[in-house]
Amino acid sequence: MDLVQNDLINILSKNNFDTAWNKIKSKNSMHGIDNVTIDMFAKNYDSNIDELISEINADKYYPDPYQKIFIKKSIKGYRQIGILTLRDKLLQIVVTNYFSETIDGKFANTSYAYRIGRGHGRAIRRVKDFIDRKNNWVSSIDIDNFFDSINRKILMEMIEKEIKNKIILKIIEMWVEIGVIYKEKYINTKTGIAQGGVISPLLSNIYLNGLDNTLLNKRINNVRYADNIILLAKTENELIENLQFVKNYLNTQLKLQINKIDKEIVNISHGVTFCGIFFQNRKCIIDRDKYSKMEQKFVKIISNNNLDNIVAKLHDSIEGIRRYYLAYDTGGQIEALADLIINEIVKKSLLQKENISKNKLITVVKNIKFYTILPNKPQQYFINIINKYLGESEGKYYDETAKLKRKLEVKSRKFTKVWFQDLDLVVTTPFSSLGKTGENISIRQKGKIINQFSTNKIKSISVAAKGITISSDAIMLCSDKNLRINYFDNLGRPYASIIPTATPMLSSASFQIDSLKTDKVKIIIKSIIIAKIKNQISTLKYFHKSRKESLNNNLWNEEIERIENNLTSIKNLSNNLELDDFRAKILGYEGSSASAYWNLFAQLIPEKFNFDKREHQDAKNSVNIMLNYGYGILYTRILTAITLAGLNPNIGFLHKEFRNKPVLVYDLIENFRSTAVDKNVIAFIAKAGNLNFEKDSFPKEVKSKLSNKLLTKLNTEFYYRKELVSLNMLFVKQTNDLNKYLKDEIKIFKPFLSKW
Numbered sequence: 001m002d003l004v005q006n007d008l009i010n011i012l013s014k015n016n017f018d019t020a021w022n023k024i025k026s027k028n029s030m031h032g033i034d035n036v037t038i039d040m041f042a043k044n045y046d047s048n049i050d051e052l053i054s055e056i057n058a059d060k061y062y063p064d065p066y067q068k069i070f071i072k073k074s075i076k077g078y079r080q081i082g083i084l085t086l087r088d089k090l091l092q093i094v095v096t097n098y099f100s101e102t103i104d105g106k107f108a109n110t111s112y113a114y115r116i117g118r119g120h121g122r123a124i125r126r127v128k129d130f131i132d133r134k135n136n137w138v139s140s141i142d143i144d145n146f147f148d149s150i151n152r153k154i155l156m157e158m159i160e161k162e163i164k165n166k167i168i169l170k171i172i173e174m175w176v177e178i179g180v181i182y183k184e185k186y187i188n189t190k191t192g193i194a195q196g197g198v199i200s201p202l203l204s205n206i207y208l209n210g211l212d213n214t215l216l217n218k219r220i221n222n223v224r225y226a227d228n229i230i231l232l233a234k235t236e237n238e239l240i241e242n243l244q245f246v247k248n249y250l251n252t253q254l255k256l257q258i259n260k261i262d263k264e265i266v267n268i269s270h271g272v273t274f275c276g277i278f279f280q281n282r283k284c285i286i287d288r289d290k291y292s293k294m295e296q297k298f299v300k301i302i303s304n305n306n307l308d309n310i311v312a313k314l315h316d317s318i319e320g321i322r323r324y325y326l327a328y329d330t331g332g333q334i335e336a337l338a339d340l341i342i343n344e345i346v347k348k349s350l351l352q353k354e355n356i357s358k359n360k361l362i363t364v365v366k367n368i369k370f371y372t373i374l375p376n377k378p379q380q381y382f383i384n385i386i387n388k389y390l391g392e393s394e395g396k397y398y399d400e401t402a403k404l405k406r407k408l409e410v411k412s413r414k415f416t417k418v419w420f421q422d423l424d425l426v427v428t429t430p431f432s433s434l435g436k437t438g439e440n441i442s443i444r445q446k447g448k449i450i451n452q453f454s455t456n457k458i459k460s461i462s463v464a465a466k467g468i469t470i471s472s473d474a475i476m477l478c479s480d481k482n483l484r485i486n487y488f489d490n491l492g493r494p495y496a497s498i499i500p501t502a503t504p505m506l507s508s509a510s511f512q513i514d515s516l517k518t519d520k521v522k523i524i525i526k527s528i529i530i531a532k533i534k535n536q537i538s539t540l541k542y543f544h545k546s547r548k549e550s551l552n553n554n555l556w557n558e559e560i561e562r563i564e565n566n567l568t569s570i571k572n573l574s575n576n577l578e579l580d581d582f583r584a585k586i587l588g589y590e591g592s593s594a595s596a597y598w599n600l601f602a603q604l605i606p607e608k609f610n611f612d613k614r615e616h617q618d619a620k621n622s623v624n625i626m627l628n629y630g631y632g633i634l635y636t637r638i639l640t641a642i643t644l645a646g647l648n649p650n651i652g653f654l655h656k657e658f659r660n661k662p663v664l665v666y667d668l669i670e671n672f673r674s675t676a677v678d679k680n681v682i683a684f685i686a687k688a689g690n691l692n693f694e695k696d697s698f699p700k701e702v703k704s705k706l707s708n709k710l711l712t713k714l715n716t717e718f719y720y721r722k723e724l725v726s727l728n729m730l731f732v733k734q735t736n737d738l739n740k741y742l743k744d745e746i747k748i749f750k751p752f753l754s755k756w
Contacts (some may be wrong), residue, residue: 013574019097032064081194082197136267139266147197149192149256176193181193230272268281338370358386427462434463528670530571533673539678540601562592636675668734713727
């Protein structure tokens, strides 16, 4: 018997297959394209194994294609996975187990993924050790589309150096080369190896081991976890050189590229993320994006399961936190997660129809193994959290139930429905359906009518939630009644409209175009810019009255005078000018006023924020970042209002028409900027104290607080021209007034003017 055959007998031993089969059963593995399940395979286990071995010995073994599926890996992304048939998976486990130990011994000690006894925790500790030894310059990179980009020829050359058995080599090559089945169609892949293949992690480490050992020999400090690599050095120049070497090696030797990131090299004082941990100086916490996903996962588990099942469903996630994150500076984050879990459980109990006793809730929370992730917190700590939400006594719990339920419901709707509350019929219930009942539009949920609205009393319908359907009968009724149906995403941005054929799509647009040939366009432009400058003056005076002692009043007086002189020039500008000349002169005066405005705006910002000029795209200054974020929110609201008014957003007045650019938004946003955004950013900075932008161009916590403030202001009601309104309502009113002015339904167009 030759050595190859003898080696094959050792690889394909009954004991090796039994070990592999037990692993498959313990994981309850999915079946592949042959639809053979674990139970089906187990019924004829011995004969199935014998048949598989016979095929290999007779050189007749051919693997089945992978079944291609997609699994969610993040909020917005999916990962492609290849599912093996059980017989192929069984053989891959046998081969992987047999060769792993020998090959693993040749891997560099800087590689941590897919290796027994190493893993996530040791990788993090290794990074921390490098940082503790003053390697303060770091670069965290990942390989672009790694598994799918592996060069198969290069890979097989590497494998041949590790595995000498030609039969096994041929089998591995088939596993590498075999394509996938997707939607019952065979796809012949040209590069890469399948994610989901049992042997793929071993092959990926073989592929990158040359890089690992080269970096080790060159004494380049690094840690690799799968396709994520972190490089560390004592100086910035050293790290720049090392990073370039890694890029060149990946590109020339392995035909791979790294993903582009904004900042490839940072100082550890600014922080860097690797393996889900954010390292900053000598602290290690859970990365903010990872933490957010954990929060969402807990909320989803609790939302989708009844109270009796929640404990079991939470077990693996709680255990994962213990294994991966407990050892670091994460106590505060983990405590907040525990608070979130209890809060969501209480919320779930309050929103259910039947009353659930407080003792029941306490029993559920006691059974969650919080003590494994918060060992210093006694059970009473978690009971106290329940008491915080429900009150100390059973009686108070029931007395407050209805009140708490209302608060929870109001909070969940706070900023989604308020924006639409004055816009006729708005549908915000996901997966509901719209139909026709006589002359009414009916809203159904789970087949039952939950509300009806007369088409004689509404002017439009707005659909602002996912999964909503509408019948053709309802669309026909809306067409007969000349009602538009507008669709909005979850941020309130319009993305489609159904417009009755009886109303030409360009009815309002034609008036917009016609106005460009008359003095109306100049009246509109002048009105908008005058209102904008007046509102800027109001914003400046609002803050000046309480800060005049600390401001440069000479500069203040000079710049206010410059703004007011420009305002006078605009008012006196002749409408007899050609439109292009008229626009140019208006923009010249407006630009001069803006320069003065931002000079004075800078006076209102503390020096530590280093605000000295307006930055628009790709802003770096924190104040400019906040302003641009606020204008983004404002932009969405104005675009929505334009859509509801039936105007064409691509036809502007001050801003010339430009292909695929909603120039009318740029026009109508002008007189709202200072009141809706600038004023609130100044106030936010004054109250927020220290805003740490160092480790992030726009920290999530800052964005959340600023967003909350801006949205609250947009929805806050105040008296304007003797009416109780909000800025959101004024957006709609201004666009409707513009539409009426264009159609000669009103004589004067009056843009919004704020008071200080």
